Amino acid sequence: MPIVLGAVSPVAQAQEVVKIGLSSPLSGPQSAYGEDNRDGLLLAVRELNAQGVQVGGRKVVFEVQAEDDAADPRQGVAVAQKLADEKVKFVLGPYNSGVAIPAGRVYNEAGMVVLTVGSNPRITQLGYSRLFRIGGNDTQVGGAMALYAAKDLKLKNVAVVDDRTAYGQGLAAEFVAEAKRQGLNIVRQEFTTDKASDFTAILTTIRAAKPDAVFFGGYSAQGGVLLRQMASLGIQAKLLGGDGICDTELNRLSSGMADGKVFCLQARVILNSAETGRAFAAKYRAAYQRDPLTYAANFYDGAMLLADAMQKSGSTDPGKVAEAIAKGSYRGVVAEYSFTDKHDLKVSPMSVYGFKGGQPVALASF
Structure with a gap:
């Protein structure tokens, strides 16, 4: 069943209602991310509705229709068809590349x-004229993590594991490409699945190669278990990854082993480094009594970007809104949303995190 939130009161029925669909994993191993995405979106919608947004002289009220894609491609297609059938014209998500x-x-x-x-x-290479990426891509994230591994961590030998998802494979491939350019030795390349929980066989092979670090292309649901099993096999290597492992869930699933061991990269600014980021984090904590995870701020920004484009175009027509997004620029919490002709961000800030006290701690931005 969908979650429909932000419904208008009877007084507002004469106003134009604009539905924003959400496609994210609200169940399963990645549900914490899906809920984080949803709550970032809801925070923005509440603010927009409180402001009384006007588009072309008409009052607009926003609703959120949140659908669970369970991080599953087949279910994600069904969600897309459902939203299309129900005439929802704007969507935030999907969260997963796959x-x-x-x-x-x-x-x-x-x-x-x-x-x-x-x-x-590949997402933006498909050429869909109304699809935009509001985060970094694997080329940026994987490449930046390889640079940090070589230049700052000064690693020499790295093993690579990916979870065979579009996200994990893409991230690992870009890491490997840049790592080789930086002179790192890729001593082993292995793969698993995003449903696996026993990594003993591949870790035993990796242990023999004696890497300084293991790069994991995947998510915390497997990354935390992977780290715990690395320790049980006596593998002292660091664990590297992208935004998929950059959260407290990884530390919990590793039984508290992330401190000093895990380095991850997110395609965003460090929230605490700017007043806008600190203000967003404070609002999020006040609303939900927890810290935002990886992409809450992007989903918040996404709703604000849509509203800004509607106001600039004077229309809620999706074609006109897409044109305004493509040609315009919007300064959000996370980034300056200005897009290339392929609809990637022109500039995507990057931040590297380590762990301290089980929490991701920002180390550097570039």
Whole structure:
């Protein structure tokens, strides 16, 4: 069943209602991310509705229709079709690249505006005119992590594991490409699945190669277990990764082993480094009594970007809104949302995190 939030009161029924669909994993191992995305979006919608947004002289009230894609490509396509059938014209998500790629076709055929954080480069190479990536791509994230590994951590030998998802494979491939350019030795390349929980066999092979670090292309649900099993096998290597492992969930699933061991990279500014970021984090904590995870601020920004484009175009027509997004620029919490002709961000800030006290701690931005 969908979650429909932000419904208008009877007094507001004469106003134009604009639905924003959400496609994210609200169940399963990645549900913490999906809930984080949803709550960032809801925070923005509450603020927009409190402001009384006007588009072309008409009052607009926003609703959120949140759908669970469970990080599953097939379910994500079904969600896309459901939103299309219900005439939802604007969508935030999908969160996962493996969902965004097949679902993107459905959204494109329905003429919907889609703002995704899916990072696989293929997403924007599909050429969908109303799809925009509001986070970094794997080329940026994987490459930046390789640079940090070589230049700052001064590693020499790295093993690589990916979870065979579009996200994990893409991230690992970009890490490997840049790592080789930086002179790092890739001593082993292995793969698992995003459902696996026993990594003993591949870790035993990796242990023999004696790496300084293991780069994992995947998410915390497996990354935390991987780290714990590395320790049980006596592998002292650091664990590197992208935004998928950059959260407290990884520390919990590793039984508290992340401190000093894990380095991860997120395609965003450090929230605490700017007043806008600190203000967003404070609002999020006040609303939900927890810290934002990886992409809450991007989903917040996504709703604000849509509203800004509607106001600039004077229309809620998805074609006109997409054109305004493509040609315009919007300064959000996370980034300056200005897009290339392929609808990637022109500039995507990067931040490296380590762990201290089980919490991700910002180390550097570039």
